[in-house]
Amino acid sequence: MTSAGVRFYVLQTFRLHGCDASKIGDDRRGEAPHCDACGKPLGLLAWLPPHQVEFEVCPKGYCDLVYPPHDDFLVSARFKEIYEREGLRGLVGFEPVTIVKLKRRRRIKEDPPPYFWVKAVRSQTVVDQEASGFEWEKDSPVCPVCREAGFLKRWKRLVIDVDTWTGEDVFYALGMPGEIFVSERFKHVCETYALRNAAFIPAEQCFGEFCFWEIEDWEIRTFDETLAVLQSWNKKGHFDHIIAAMQEIRDRVVADATYDWIGGLEERLGEKLDQVVDAAAEAHYRLVGMPPAPWNSRS
Numbered sequence: 001m002t003s004a005g006v007r008f009y010v011l012q013t014f015r016l017h018g019c020d021a022s023k024i025g026d027d028r029r030g031e032a033p034h035c036d037a038c039g040k041p042l043g044l045l046a047w048l049p050p051h052q053v054e055f056e057v058c059p060k061g062y063c064d065l066v067y068p069p070h071d072d073f074l075v076s077a078r079f080k081e082i083y084e085r086e087g088l089r090g091l092v093g094f095e096p097v098t099i100v101k102l103k104r105r106r107r108i109k110e111d112p113p114p115y116f117w118v119k120a121v122r123s124q125t126v127v128d129q130e131a132s133g134f135e136w137e138k139d140s141p142v143c144p145v146c147r148e149a150g151f152l153k154r155w156k157r158l159v160i161d162v163d164t165w166t167g168e169d170v171f172y173a174l175g176m177p178g179e180i181f182v183s184e185r186f187k188h189v190c191e192t193y194a195l196r197n198a199a200f201i202p203a204e205q206c207f208g209e210f211c212f213w214e215i216e217d218w219e220i221r222t223f224d225e226t227l228a229v230l231q232s233w234n235k236k237g238h239f240d241h242i243i244a245a246m247q248e249i250r251d252r253v254v255a256d257a258t259y260d261w262i263g264g265l266e267e268r269l270g271e272k273l274d275q276v277v278d279a280a281a282e283a284h285y286r287l288v289g290m291p292p293a294p295w296n297s298r299s
């Protein structure tokens with residue numbers, strides 16, 4: 001297998017849109033996967049059968065991929081059929097899911113398709129932590145088996161060490177246990193068949209920042225990103241006056257990192273600026289590399 005040009009993506013399991021499923025019955029909990037060498041947990045507690053869920057259909061109908069707040073996810077019968085026909089690899093399970101309670105929508109008349117519970121394999125494929133710009137807390141030795149250490153402060157991108165790739169199309173990799181990686185082919189199949197609720201980020205664009213207070217110029221970066229968020233929300237021009245006021249006070253924010261610029265703006269414009277608070281929260285999520293907050297899906 002040639003490694004040249006192999007690209008990986010991260011499956012976006014945290015979605016603002018799409019159907020929702022939550023597991024019913026918390027009693028059937030298995031063990032969390034853990035490292036045999038250092039004992040670190042590598043995921044959440046296993047979800048054992050029977051797989052029963054409360055399901056809420058989204059306005060667009062029944063999705064092919066559904067992500068309960070869990071490591072595992074649900075796939076439709078259509079996904080299962082395509083996955084098998086295309087010979088994709090990396091998912092295990094495919095156990096039937098029972099929808100115990102269904103929240104319907106008036107516009108969606110049909111019944112749900114059969115759903116199956118799946119999980120991605122924990123493969124021996126390794127995330128190249130150096131190429132990914134991992135920064136651990138000081139003096140935190142990395143376990144040679146699971147590649148975990150203490151607190152991970154930040155990473156700039158996710159780079160799979162292609163030489164270690166064990167060939168799965170969907171998998172967890174050693175060194176970044178929380179993300180599900182997929183191959184270019186997996187993404188291609190999902191797009192070809194327009195499978196619903198399959199969204200991907202190129203792995204090299206996945207970053208994380210858990211110690212933002214250590215970042216120089218954090219205040220002005222947040223300010224600029226907030227302005228960008230407001231501009232993207234300003235299709236009807238309702239925020240023109242706020243944007244103009246922000247541009248006027250930018251120099252002051254640059255000069256004084258402690259300046260309460262939202263308070264300053266409210267005073268200047270004589271109104272409560274909840275939308276700026278929302279935009280600042282959204283900006284923060286963008287800057288730390290986390291998905292936007294679900295309570296704040298204006299865009």
Ligand SMILES: [Zn+2]
Pocket residue numbers: 035036037038039040143144145146147148
């Ligand atoms: Zn370990």
